[in-house]
Amino acid sequence: MSQGIVEIVSGVEHKGAVDRRSVLSWLSGLALFGSGVISLVSDFVFIKPRATYGQPSRFSIGRPDAYPPGTRMAIDGRRVCVVRDGDQVAAISTTCTHLGCIVGVAETGFACPCHGSRFDQDGTVTGGPAPRSLPWFKVNLAPNGDLEVDANAEVSPGTYLTV
Numbered sequence: 001m002s003q004g005i006v007e008i009v010s011g012v013e014h015k016g017a018v019d020r021r022s023v024l025s026w027l028s029g030l031a032l033f034g035s036g037v038i039s040l041v042s043d044f045v046f047i048k049p050r051a052t053y054g055q056p057s058r059f060s061i062g063r064p065d066a067y068p069p070g071t072r073m074a075i076d077g078r079r080v081c082v083v084r085d086g087d088q089v090a091a092i093s094t095t096c097t098h099l100g101c102i103v104g105v106a107e108t109g110f111a112c113p114c115h116g117s118r119f120d121q122d123g124t125v126t127g128g129p130a131p132r133s134l135p136w137f138k139v140n141l142a143p144n145g146d147l148e149v150d151a152n153a154e155v156s157p158g159t160y161l162t163v
């Protein structure tokens, strides 16, 4: 009789221990699964290239014939204004030196729609909050005859390429 009670008590204790063990085992399995998922996700994030390819700083703007003498043509997608004076071509940045808005070509030069900065035909600040003149970029003639602008190469204002 007392042995039966011990077995019952032992059975109850044993059953409680199994429950605790199964809960702990389930939790540890969940933790293992979670760490595996995190590991896989971080592997995929690591494998995926993080390089972002923006616009190249050097780009073609087409043939010189596309810009007849007297042209002042803004290419907004490239943020430059191509200026042709006789047989000379130049590229002036259209990125406002205040906070980076794209300036528009105006009668007197350039005008920024954001905070009202004004620039003359050469990009020199004539009014507004812009701290600096619009930079001029180097223009080259590519081997295929196209004009190329290098937006990473600033040149002195008034530097033209003769075409």
Ligand code: FES
Binding pocket: 096, 097, 098, 099, 100, 101, 112, 113, 114, 115, 116, 117, 128, 129, 130
């Ligand atoms: S961004 Fe051009 S004036 Fe502010």
